[in-house]
Amino acid sequence: MPPLPTxxxxxxxxxxxRKSSDALDSRVEMSGHSAKEFEMTFERFMASLYMTAMLQLGLMHQQGEQPRMDIIGARQTIDTLALLAEKTKGNLTPTEENFLQNSLYEVRMAYVEVTNALSRPPQPGAATGTGGR
Incomplete structure (x- = not known):
């Protein structure tokens, strides 16, 4: 392991x-936007994890692209949200706590629905991709 920085x-x-961020903020301001729009907040961080989990579950995708699943990645992202909920207990505002708990509930439910759907056997008469053979 490399030594810690001094x-x-x-x-x-x-x-x-800080200097690099200030320079970027100046360019953002010159483009007619507020640098405040892009500041990281706890809610934005939670929203990014929520969106990541939904993408990993294949429930959201980039426009023009096919959905892709990463069930293990989704589980790790959901576990990260749960870890943050546990580690931040008592330190969040009511709004942050509500946002985190709602996000966690929604991604857990989506995970259960997706994994249950994947584990169900195909329905009789459903397309199997074998040309009906």
Missing amino acids: AAEQQAQAEAY
Whole structure:
């Protein structure tokens, strides 16, 4: 394992990050948008995990693309949301807590529905992809 960065290295890195972010914010402002629109918040972070799980479950997809499933990835993303819920217990605003719990409920239900559908045997008479043979 590489050695940890020194305090001076961490400070220099943090300053470089801040300067780079400030420059990007200036370009965003010049394009007519507010840099505030793109600030990361806890709710935006939770929303990104929610969207990731839904994409991994194949329930959402990019326009013009076929849905792709990654059930293991979806389970890991859902477990990440659950871990965050546990680790942030008592430290969230009511709005953040509600958002997190609703997101977790919805992705868990979607996961159960998708995995149950995948484990069901094909219905009699359903297309099997074998040309009816």
